[in-house]
Structures are given as C-alpha cells and as structure tokens.
Amino acid sequence: MQLDKILFASILLMCAAVALATLLPPAEGAGSGAHPELASMRHGGSGLERHGGRLWAGWLFGTAMILMFVALIAFGARRHARDFRGWLIGGTAAVLAAWTWVIAAYRGYLADPDPELYLALPAPTAIMAYVFLPLTLIFILCFVLGFKRWVLSDEDLEQYQRLIEARRREEGKGGS
C-alpha cells in the first residue's frame, strides 16, 4: 500500500477516534469544576467517575494519534522509508507500550487510596514524564543520527546541485 494512502488512513482513524470521544455520553456527576475553596483553581472531581468507563476510548484516541504522527514522519522520509522501517516500527512499538503503561498505571492510581511517589510524581504521571516523553525523542535522534541515510544523502545533495546549476544556465541564456 502506498504511503500517501497509509497516511490518509491514519488521518481517518484519528477522525474516528475524535468522533468516538465526542459521541460518548458524559458520565453522570463527574467532570471537573471549581475548587470548593479556591475560586482561582479547578478541581478534578472523581477520576473514577470521570474516566473509569472511558479509558479505552482515551487509549484509542492516543493510539490513533501516535500512529498518525509516525505516518507523517514516514511520509517525510518516504524515499528512504524502507531503510528506516525497522526504527520506525521499533520506535512506534516502544512509544505505544509506554502510552499503554500510562493508562494501566492510571487505572491503578484511581484505585489506590495512598499512592506512592516516584521521583516526586505519582506512578502514571511519572511514567508520562520519565518514560513516555523520552521515548518520543527516539524519532528526533533518528533524524539527527540518521540524517545522511534517511533524510538527505550525498547523492541527494549532488542531484540538488545539478538542478541549481541547470537553472543558473537557463537564467543565463534568458538574460543574454
């Protein structure tokens, strides 16, 4: 299947995830509101009521989003995407695993009356900050370290120089 169709499919998947999020009925009595004592702040309310039955929809939303981002990255590297495939698949799997871990840890957080802290954050927030975020940097590392292989090779640059020279010759002819 061509990359443009894969990218379009990922966009449609994202649309479906958004539609699902908008169509799910809101939980009764849930939702954030004003803080009971401090008017300048919001209060999260009951996480269990707000998210308890909807984590799967949120997981789908996040998954569709990550797949679309990876499809965009692959689209930009398309000429070299075949070589890049292993890193793309591996990176995507790692990020999706971390994303799923955030959801699973959050489910545990909802049920835990006295959650532990990990480097000053509760488990799901810690996983988001210390695992999910660093893993998303994989693709930037691919760009930096794999620039010549997957973005702009020496042959690409020579081709570009030939195009520039051909254009200059054309402009020179037009001026004379």
Next chain:
Amino acid sequence: MESLRQPIILTSVVLYMVVCVAVGLWAMRRTRSARDFFMAGRHLGFMVTGVAIFSSTMSGFGFVGGPGLIYALGWSSVWIVITIGFTPAVSDFLLGKRLRLFAGYCDSVSLPDVVAARYGDEKVRLLTAVAILLGVLGYLATQILAMATVLQSILRETQLFSEISLAACMVVSVSVLVFYCVTGGIIAGVYTDMVQGAVMVVAGLLVFLTTLAVFDGGPEAAVTVLMRDDPESIGPWGTLGMIGCLSWYFMFAAGGAGQPHLLTKTMMIRDVRQYRWVPLVNVIGYSVTALLWIGIGLVMRALVVAGKHPELASPDAAAPEFLQHYAHPILAGVVFAGLFAAIMSTADAFLNIGAAALVHDIPKALRGRSLERELLWARTGTVILALAAALFALYSHYYNDRLIALLGAFGWGTFGAALVPAVAIGLNWKRATPLAATVAIAASLVANFGIELTGLHVPGGVHGGTVALLLSLVLFFGISFASKPPRLDPEIEALMDI
C-alpha cells in the same frame, strides 16, 4: 538586597532593551536587500537557527500563561510541553530539508513564495499570505499587550512611574521592538533571539532549581499536598481530563509543522546539511526553558492549597508572584528580562513574516511582481503592522476584549490547520492539487473563526483546533485523490524527488 528588588528588575529589563537596540544597529549594516531583511541572506548556522526556532516557540505564554495554566488546571498543560518529543520530529522529517531546498532553488523570501512555486498558482500564495497576515495581527496584538502589561507592572512598583498608563508602556516596549525589527529585519530578529534564548535558558534553569527548594520538604511534600487536596490535579490528565489533554497534544504536535514563524527560519540556514543539528538545539533549549513553566505552576498551586501563600487574584499572577516573593532579586531580574525576551522573540518573528505577507506576497499575487524598492516597503510595512497591532490591542483591552480573543484564537491551531496540509504535506506529495490546497486553507479559516465566533464547544472535551486540523487534512487528501493527478513543472517535480 530585598529593597533593591525593584531597581534590579527594572535595570535588567532596561539593559535587555539596550542590547536589543544595539543588535538592531549592528544588523542594519548587514541588511542591504529584501532577501537580507526577510531571509537573513540565507546565511545562518545551525546554532542560530535552532535557538531562533525554540525562542520563537516559547513566547510569553511559556513564562506567564503556562505556569498560570498549571496553577489553575494542575498537570493538564504539561501535555503541551511534552509535545517537544513529536513536534520537531514531525516538522523536520516533513520540512527540514524540503523547505530549504525549495527556498534555495526558487530564491524564496517567504513561505507563500515556496507555496506559489510548488503549486504554480498565485491563488494559493494569496490565501497563504492572508492566513498568515490575519494570524500575525492577532498573535502580535496579544504579544504587544503582554509586553505592555508586564512593563506596567514593573514600573508601577517604582515611585517615579507609579501612575504610568498601559498606553505609555506600550509606546516604550513597541518602540524598542519596532526599532530593531525595522533597522535589522530578521537578522536583528534571529540574533536578538540568540540573546533571548540564552536569557530564557538561564532563567528557566535557575527558576526551576529555586522551585525545588521553596516548599518545605521539597517537591515530594508539595506533590503530596496536591494529591491530598485533589488527586486528579497531579494525575496525568490534571483537571482538564483525558480527551482535553490529548487533543491539546495532537494540536500542538501536528500543528507544529504549520507554524509560519518557525518554518520560515528553516529556510534561512546556510548549509542544508547542517540542519541535522537544529532539532537537537531546539529540543534542549525548549526543554530547559519549559522547566520554569512546570516548576512555578506546581509550586504556587501547592503553596496556595497548603495555605502558605494567599490565593492568587488570577492564575496569570503565578509567575510574577513567585518572582516577587520567592526568587532572589537578581534571579527575579533575570527572569523578568527573560519574560521580555520570550515575548519579543515571538513578536519579532511575527512582525517579519507579516511584513513579508503585506509587502511581498500579496502584491506579487495581485500584480504578478514584487514592489519596487522592496526593502523600503519592508521597513514601512513593519511599522504599519506594529502600529495596527498595537492599536488593535489597546482598543480590544479598553473596549472589546472579544476582538483580541477572536484573533488571539487565530493562534497555533489555525496556523496548523491552514498550513500543515498545503505546506507540510503538499511539499512532499506530488498528487496534491492547487484546488485541494486552496480549499484546505479556506476551510481551516472558516472552521477556526466559526468555532470562536459561535463559542462552539466540541463535546467530549475535544479542542476545536483538533477538529479544524482534521477537517482541513481530510479535505486536502479527499480533493487531491478525487482529482486527476496534476501535471507538475518538471523542475519542481525533480526537486520533490530529492
């Protein structure tokens, strides 16, 4: 030392403004053409490019709005910060080399120039330029208002200027901005960005280290207070909720590939091979600066919840209150200078691309050629745009803040929805048609304005910008697939094959 807090803050801000003026004078000697004014002669190294990109991204919002959001909503807005993982990757794989190759080949001085070359259609250029101009006006007005407000809050702490008006503060701050933007164009813009970026990184790091020590018992004690008060506030979704956070993440990560003030800097790098290092510089600079956003927001929320600091009058007071009460006076001075730096580094980028749209792209789209004496018009256009934005900001502040909210909503989301399909996808996809690009841009403008004008709340907590971006992408792909494959100029096709 405490009695010197206000003089130190004021001195830091004045010193920073003097540096901006000096850079403007230095850059003026190097600005001899419209190409220099808009593209820095395409002579930038990777460090300048990377720092310019991150400092233009981290506007005053990161220093004031960001901490305010965490104070008000808890962890929710961190989802905007952590897009630093995907945003540069998506944007740079799609456009890092592509834009620079196009700009060099076509000798483009603006993003609409590149778009016109790609599609061979002046209508797309015109629509792109109009979208940029509208967005710039709104963004610039909010930045100008922010600068004036901050300056007023600093000056009113002094005896001499205790009654100074907002308008007077606007005159002072806009004068400095306009001076270096008019004299030195984007050369002044990117080299002041270097100074601004350095100040922002130092400020971000020092403030974050300070926040770790402010709360008795350290960060763990602060987080425990937040957890006991409201476990959701320090959970991964904060008080905004899961879908709200994820739609912010989507809009900021995907929309990054459509921000004209950032993409234009991509076109200025001297050697396209050096672009490989730009995302690294961008990520490091942004990440360090963002620590201030998270640190101040969390610590102020914890201090207020614990009753150790009075409740804030508004969330946006989180950063100023922290600096006034908990930061060493010298650090407070550095951070206030950093705040000005953050605002100005974004404002100068918008002024420059707005001037390009006004005096280069719109005339070229309508007349078929640029204006004569384009450098003079570029400088004139910069002044006109700054004045228009300043007047708009003042009018909106005193009479109708709905207006600034309307064009302020023309922010990241609208640029993303308008330009990601036509530019980020279009430069990589030969199948994209001019009609698809035109419809996508127009639809994004209608969608974003429509959502803001009608006050429509998308159910489920989905941000309106997410809907607009997806709509424009679907239209772009759908129309392109449904149309006959376009016949490309052979030179453009060869360029897209690289």
